[in-house]
Amino acid sequence: MSAVKIADVAEAEAFLAANPDVVQFECFLTDCxxxxxxxxxxxxxxxxxxxxGRPLPCSVLSLDIKGAxxxxxxxLWEMGDADRLCRPVAGTLVRSSWxxxxxxxxxxxxxxxxxxxxxxxxxxxxxxxxxxxQALGFRPAAAVELEFYLIDGRAAAExxxxxxxxxxxxxxxxxxxxxxxxLGDFSSFLEAxxxxxxxxxxxARTLISEYSPGQFEIVLEHRDDALRAADDAILWKRLVxxxxxxxxxxxxxxAKPYAEFAGSGAHFHVSLCDEAGxxxxxGREPEGNALLRHAIAGLEATMAESMAIFAPNANSYRRFKPxxxxxxxxxxxxxxxxxxxxxxxxxxxxxxxxxxVAGADANPYLALAAVIAGMLEGIEEKREPSExxxxxxxxxxxxxxxxxxxxxxxxxxxxxFLKQRLGARFTDIYxxxxxxxxxxxxxxxSDRDIHWYLRLA
Numbered sequence: 302m303s304a305v306k307i308a309d310v311a312e313a314e315a316f317l318a319a320n321p322d323v324v325q326f327e328c329f330l331t332d333c334x335x336x337x338x339x340x341x342x343x344x345x346x347x348x349x350x351x352x353x354g355r356p357l358p359c360s361v362l363s364l365d366i367k368g369a370x371x372x373x374x375x376x377l378w379e380m381g382d383a384d385r386l387c388r389p390v391a392g393t394l395v396r397s398s399w400x401x402x403x404x405x406x407x408x409x410x411x412x413x414x415x416x417x418x419x420x421x422x423x424x425x426x427x428x429x430x431x432x433x434x435q436a437l438g439f440r441p442a443a444a445v446e447l448e449f450y451l452i453d454g455r456a457a458a459e460x461x462x463x464x465x466x467x468x469x470x471x472x473x474x475x476x477x478x479x480x481x482x483x484l485g486d487f488s489s490f491l492e493a494x495x496x497x498x499x500x501x502x503x504x505a506r507t508l509i510s511e512y513s514p515g516q517f518e519i520v521l522e523h524r525d526d527a528l529r530a531a532d533d534a535i536l537w538k539r540l541v542x543x544x545x546x547x548x549x550x551x552x553x554x555x556a557k558p559y560a561e562f563a564g565s566g567a568h569f570h571v572s573l574c575d576e577a578g579x580x581x582x583x584g585r586e587p588e589g590n591a592l593l594r595h596a597i598a599g600l601e602a603t604m605a606e607s608m609a610i611f612a613p614n615a616n617s618y619r620r621f622k623p624x625x626x627x628x629x630x631x632x633x634x635x636x637x638x639x640x641x642x643x644x645x646x647x648x649x650x651x652x653x654x655x656x657x658v659a660g661a662d663a664n665p666y667l668a669l670a671a672v673i674a675g676m677l678e679g680i681e682e683k684r685e686p687s688e689x690x691x692x693x694x695x696x697x698x699x700x701x702x703x704x705x706x707x708x709x710x711x712x713x714x715x716x717x718f719l720k721q722r723l724g725a726r727f728t729d730i731y732x733x734x735x736x737x738x739x740x741x742x743x744x745x746x747s748d749r750d751i752h753w754y755l756r757l758a
Contacts, residue, residue, distance in 0.1 A: 313347050430527075641658045
């Protein structure tokens, strides 16, 4: 049974009955660069979209982050820019409570004419990996932690990055990790985020003020469905950005908006369960059980060739510096944040992996797909991991991961692992888009481009 769950029209009927004030619906899918693209529907069109789907041109999944066609993907003129049928994703029809006009939204996923998942849709790339896990008797459980910065809205519109001024007039400027006062200063925004998350059914939990001025993280609770965990991350980013704009800020998930301050990461918490929901990584062994160790080894072995997914933009590579909480080489340890693979502490029943490589600008579908695929690679080949790191990993682990965008793209292009696990056609489309972005970036980059990355990352 495929991990892709298409919504039934009954979901839309129930929503309309419970929300008689909603007049419009945003429906969208997520492209390779993590940007949402879609349509606005009126209330009278919703049931039709759930009964028969909505078409979108196939080229919508061949665009770079700035919306330019990447003709080399073969998804434009060769196909006459034909439509692909997009169907609503089950469980994603929720209110967009930050909009002034009563609005709701739902996710779409794209299909080919023969009913198979579109080769260019990142959500189907994750579904292929989840299906492979299921075929081995595993159900991936996952949660995504996303760090973000609040930026002064007027400055961002001009392409400048400046910490925001709180409603009480205070503007943070210094490093103040876990500062409770920040939570009070920006409480009106943060309370609105929680309210919007509750209205959308998103499992937002613990909130912290992160390491740098205007940087925050709110933890999303884990799901026993990997696709739903990635859907949560997509909806979460959109929610945070929408609420921020209502408060005069820009929320950016750009990997490194400030040269002098910490970057923003995406941390993927993953475990494997059996069909009954039992955590197969659970155990008291300090070194982890055999399944956990094989999964760690697979992540170590595939990390370098997956960097073009974990760090998808030129700015992404500014995160990777010594003692930056962004790892430089494959390694693991128990409850150690100086290495890329952290085996969490806590009760044995909750033991899981936290993969800490990706930036907050990574596409959640693809980053989670690469993480789970790496775990499966290690399990199927019964790999053994390196020795766990104790202490400062930066002082013990060689900086061997690609730290330059073109290098990461070259490593990914040569990867059989990505082709086999995510799909050869999808991998080619993704890399073709990112290679075109890379070429254009180094040929045409200007100060104005920061405006795009602040808003779209």
